[in-house]
Amino acid sequence: MNIFGLSNEEWTAILLSLRVSIVAMLASLPFGILVALLLARGRFWGKSVLNGIVHLPLILPPVVTGFLLLILFGRRGPIGSLLDQYLGIVLSFRWTGAALACAVMAFPLMVRSIRLSIEAVDRKLEEAAGTLGAGPAWVFLTITLPLILPGIITGMILSFAKAMGEFGATITFVSNIPGETQTLSAAIYTFTQVPGGDAGALRLTLVAIIISMAALLASECLARLAGQRIDPE
Numbered sequence: 001m002n003i004f005g006l007s008n009e010e011w012t013a014i015l016l017s018l019r020v021s022i023v024a025m026l027a028s029l030p031f032g033i034l035v036a037l038l039l040a041r042g043r044f045w046g047k048s049v050l051n052g053i054v055h056l057p058l059i060l061p062p063v064v065t066g067f068l069l070l071i072l073f074g075r076r077g078p079i080g081s082l083l084d085q086y087l088g089i090v091l092s093f094r095w096t097g098a099a100l101a102c103a104v105m106a107f108p109l110m111v112r113s114i115r116l117s118i119e120a121v122d123r124k125l126e127e128a129a130g131t132l133g134a135g136p137a138w139v140f141l142t143i144t145l146p147l148i149l150p151g152i153i154t155g156m157i158l159s160f161a162k163a164m165g166e167f168g169a170t171i172t173f174v175s176n177i178p179g180e181t182q183t184l185s186a187a188i189y190t191f192t193q194v195p196g197g198d199a200g201a202l203r204l205t206l207v208a209i210i211i212s213m214a215a216l217l218a219s220e221c222l223a224r225l226a227g228q229r230i231d232p233e
Contacts, residue, residue, distance in 0.1 A: 006203060012179055013187035014207055020095060020183060021163035024103035025156055028110060032155060036114035055108045062105060062168025069101055069173045097174040098181050102163035109162055110155035117151025118144070150223040157219035161212050184208055 006014070038044075039051055057065050073080040074092045083089040091097035121144055129139045167185035174181040176190065188204045191197035 006207075007200070009178060010187065010200065010204060013182050013184050013204070016095060016098075016179075016182065017164055017184040018211075020099045020102055021160050023096075023099040024106060024163045025110075025160045027099065028103040028107050028159065029152075029156060032107060032110040032114055032159075033152065036111050036118055039111070040115045040118035054111055057105050057169075058108045062166070063172050065104060066101055066169035066172025069097075069104065069169065073097065073100065073173075091174075093174050093177065093181060095174070095181055098170050098183060099163075101169040101173045102166045103159075105166050105169050106159040106162035110159040113155035113158060114148060114151050117148035117154075120151075121147045153222045154219050157215050157222070161215045164208065164211055164215070 035050070035054060039047065039054070070092060071077055073083070075081060075084055075090060080091060083091065089096075091100055125147075126139050126143050129143050130136075134142070165185060166183070167189065170181070170183060171186055171189075176182050176186045182190070184204055184207070188201050188208070191201035191204065
């Protein structure tokens with residue numbers, strides 16, 4: 001496969017990055033909605049602590065986040081050893097571990113986008129539905145969820161774009177194994193470390209820019225379409 005001048009190894013890195021980013025985005029979405037609801041509507045002790053933990057990956061160096069994941073989810077870690085022993089799931093140095101690292105790093109962006117949408121919802125609409133006999137779950141599904149859909153879409157796209165560009169946490173947790181954990185960013189880094197690798201790094205950089213811009217444009221278009229469905233006028 002040599003389309004656009006890309007080698008098989010480069011295509012492998014691109015396709016792996018797409019798979020890792022999509023899995024990271026979809027797997028974190030239910031948790032993102034739940035946490036956003038808790039932060040936007042919840043009143044409980046430790047809310048500020050939860051908010052801090054959620055946004056911690058934005059503040060910590062990515063290498064620190066990757067090291068913490070390695071300690072927790074490595075084969076000898078408290079969580080990783082249980083997953084390996086009882087479920088046969090190994091995350092460290094696997095592409096699934098890369099998806100976990102990307103999901104953790106992108107999670108704050110998803111939560112913040114969804115939380116802002118929830119906070120913008122007019123509570124009177126939900127209260128009106130409640131007075132008509134609708135339960136909390138039905139109110140959320142029929143009133144709240146459609147109204148926050150643009151925020152969910154934006155959060156998903158931002159999460160995907162962040163996952164596509166993730167490097168520090170991923171390479172620390174799952175290393176840089178070609179065909180298994182070598183994502184787009186890791187492949188670019190590898191090219192910069194070898195003589196004559198500038199051309200390959202440039203090709204993959206252009207691919208990364210194209211994918212990221214396409215994701216952002218798609219976010220804008222989908223958010224507008226969702227908004228028009230909610231408010232046709």
